[in-house]
Amino acid sequence: MPQTPRQTTLKEETTLKGIGLHTGNRSQIVFRPAPANAGLRFFRTDLPGTPMIPARLEFVVTTVRGTNLGLGEAKVHTVEHVLSACTGVGLDNADILVSANEPPILDGSALPFVQALRKAGLAELAAPKRWQRIPGEVVYADGAARYRAVPAPDFTITATLIHDHPLMPKMTQTIRLDAETYLFEVAPARTFCFEHEVAFLRSQGLAQGGSLDNAIVIGKDRFHTNTEGLRFPDEFVRHKMLDLVGDLTLIGRPLFQMHIETQCLGHAHNVEFAKRIAAAGATLRRKSISMEA
16 A cells, blocks of 8 residues: 655745835745644734734635735735745645745745755655545636646646737646656746836836846837846746646645646636635545545
8 A cells, every 4th residue: 555645844944035026025934844734824923913824715815916815904915936836845834924914026936935945854744645636627717717627646737828919929838747847847937027017017006026136027029037038938837837836725735636727827717716626625525524424
């Protein structure tokens, strides 16, 4: 009989510092070990009482240019890169302490978080992993957005990005995700926006910390980047996959047993799709319990 995979936490804490993408606030994020079944939990260390916000779907408050969580007066903005990194490395339980209302954006990808978590190391806990399985096809559609998940022995994403822009042809990528493929194929992909959006975003109080150090700006006839240039020819669709993994992490279970096909991804759609996967998984677990009784 194969050994049942165990839940994980960190061997030791790790800290990163920077500024928030949308708020522009200086921010420190600390990842600390947490007990089995605690899941991923954010703590606002700058607020009285250090309030906790679980990284779960029911605590999503807005999805405008990012996924934002809240509980009472405490909020944490733009959590998707942090959560994507946690799932990417296989981290089930961690306390995530932030010193402001948004984690640091760092280089605009999940790679710095992944590197820090891998350096801290993972420790196995006594509890078995809580797999997210689905009994059959799960679909969601809204406008041009299309999502479909089917049961599979591993976790694969096929994503298609479609934009009406001369520099952005239709991009489709399929990646079977594990810790290594996530590290090399998904985690390095950076966030992006279109040049014509920048002024509007800033007028709305967004992108206050955005720069070419942490984002790619798509101009009319060229990409504006730092001296590194694009990390992948299709970095944009890979970043959408990164965001999707982060948003699906809010279900609270590893998502390593399904094949997801999607196009025209966005945070609001990701969250709605995640709710449908969570509901399908809950139905499957209830049937399993009923059969065993």
